[in-house]
Amino acid sequence: MSLFTRPDISYAVHIVSQFVSAPTTVHWDVVLHILSFATRVIVLFQTLFFPSTSALDLRAYCDSDWAGDVVSRKSTTGFCIFMGDSLISWKSKKQDVLSKSSTEAENRAMAVTTSEIVWLRWLLANMGVRISRSTSLHCDNRSDIQIARNLVFHEHTKHIEIDCHFARHHLQAETISLLFVPSTLQIADLFTKPHSRPRFHFLTDKLSMFLAAAL
Structure with missing residues (x-):
């Protein structure tokens, strides 16, 4: 039931893990609910599927929930990366700084995901798997895509300049x-x-x- 093998509970574990230093009964109830879900019979045999015929190309998705944390109003970065049809990397993490817009939050998520893509491509190259094509990164914010493609800094983007430059460089x-x-x-x-x-x-x-019994 590890977080590292159960992407379906990553967000929930990410939330409760923020209160490990001072948990309350509410947090304990949530933990019990997560454990109940994770050990339910129908889910116990659910697993990630890695087909042997999967392609060696990477594709990624990145997203953010702007100001989703009701206490700090920080945003949450989420991404997942596939090799062919196989999920090989994912993350759910609260951003370190406040974002004043959804575009800013999405741009930080894009930069984090790009960094993971760069590392995975390097790792695969060291294993003898060289990817010649660019890795597709799917984003649902058109503004961030335009900023990365046409980097014109002004007062609305200068505070995230490094993240913008990083994504644009690799683009x-x-x-x-x-x-x-x-x-x-x-x-x-x-x-x-x-x-x-x-x-x-x-x-x-x-x-x-998939359910292991169905494989």
């Missing part, structure tokens, strides 16, 4: 290619906020999580 170097994806199809949305049951199951299906 120009063809390490990444930025693609727009509708919010309804944004898989990384799973790692940024809670969801209704139908939406949750839709997103976990997109992570290629």
Whole structure:
């Protein structure tokens, strides 16, 4: 039931882990609820599927929940990266600084995801797997895509200049290619906020999580 093998509970674990130094009974109830979900019979045998015929190309999704933390009003970064159809990397993490707009929060998420892509491409190259094509990075914020493609700094973007330059550098170097994806199809949305049951199951299906008995 490790966080490292259960992307479906990453967001929930991310939330409760922020209170480990001073937990309350409310947090303990939430932990018990997570454990109950994770050990339920129908989920106990659910696992990530890594097909042997999976392609060696990377594709990534990044998202953020702007000011989602009701206490600090910080945003949450979420991303997931696939090799072919296999999920190999994901993250749900509260951003270190406050973002004054959804564009700013999304740009920080884009920079974090780009950094992970660069590291994965380097790791794969050291394992003898060289990826010649750029890695597609799917984002549901058109403003961030335009900022990365047409970097004109003004008073609304100068405070996130490093993140903007980082994403633009790897876009120009063809390490990444930025693609727009509708919010309804944004898989990384799973790692940024809670969801209704139908939406949750839709997103976990997109992570290629299956019942082991069905494989």
